Amino acid sequence: MKREAAIYLVDDDTDFREATTEFLESEGFATRAFENGARMLERLDPEWDGLILCDVRMQGMDGFAVLKAVRAAAAKVPFIMMTGHGDIRMAITAIRGGAYDFLEKPVQPDMLLGLVRRTLNARKMVIENMRLRRRVARYGDLRGRLIGTSAAIRECRRQLLEIAPLPITILLHGEAGTGKEVTARAIHDFSEVAGEFHPINCANLDDATLRAELRAIPDQDTVHFRALHRLGATGQSIVAEYLRQPRRARVLVSVTGDPAKCHASGQITDELYYLVAVAPIRLPPLREREKDVFTLLELFLRDAAGRFGKPLPPVTRETLASFRKYPWPGNLRQLRGVAERMVLGLPLGLDHVPAGDGAPVASYDEAMQSHERAIIERALMEAGGQKGAAADLLQIPRKRLYLRMKATGLLE
Incomplete structure (x- = not known):
């Protein structure tokens, strides 16, 4: 494999x-030669960690024109001038124009090697400092994506920052509503990948559509397979083939x-499991995040108030106390819905815990009433609390909406 x-x-x-190319290569420096500056500029990357050696007197585009173009395209890449007709005045002009240093031809081998080593070491330090600054900036931004100060979410952010820049497959797992989609987008944004983000929902996805979507995704992009365990055996085989x-x-x-x-239950095949379980990251449920509930509640309340054009609702101590005790089986998704209902003045719906958490299974009538209530609540949220608009969304008369709101406990 050819070195960069x-x-x-x-x-x-x-x-x-x-x-000169043969000499530099013999000393261990991978070198690419160009007969003119235009050819070199076509390949120049602003974040390249190398240096440019350029003659001054060349036909067409001379060294000073090349220097000017390099400073515009890649300002931090070191540029060393060379000339067989140099003098102090030309050297000063080159340095003022942004050149890193200046060499006279015939170039002395020891001087050339010493300057190359010093320049590459300096460039390496600049690149490392740039990456460190980006890492610090990413950490600050990540705290705005995965919000909270609990030990659980801080550990999650730490793992993400370590793994996000690496070109490896990452497996996000956790309970429903813990923020896997938000986290996947954050990994893409904080990685070194320059392309687009493509979410693929694996639930109810047929094999032909999956193949077509994968063929359309460029190599430089990121693909997120959501709910991978919902794919059938053939679909999982297609993903495994893609990963290889x-x-x-x-x-x-x-x-x-x-x-x-x-994996143990057969929802994920052996073939696929060992390909995706390279870097697993668990997203903690809300009940493990201590006081993050209240930080997130304030954020969701402000967001809902802005979207619905409503004032922030009062939050009583009794409400906070009940939130502290509640297990939040729906995690962030459920907390956001509760915040929206608070802004709209609707009942919070936290007077029961879903079956599977110690509560008895609801009867058919109770389940149907709960389902109807959820539909009405969603329509009211989308309508910003306006009952007439909600009735239009549900395609029922306003009077019937009032009757159903009373029947489901949304109106006294």
């Missing part, structure tokens, strides 16, 4: 170009629940 060039050499003198390709998009996977249990 550490030096770009630009010189229209073929003999000098070939001899040498050139493909960055892959993120999310599973509701414990992925090991999904």
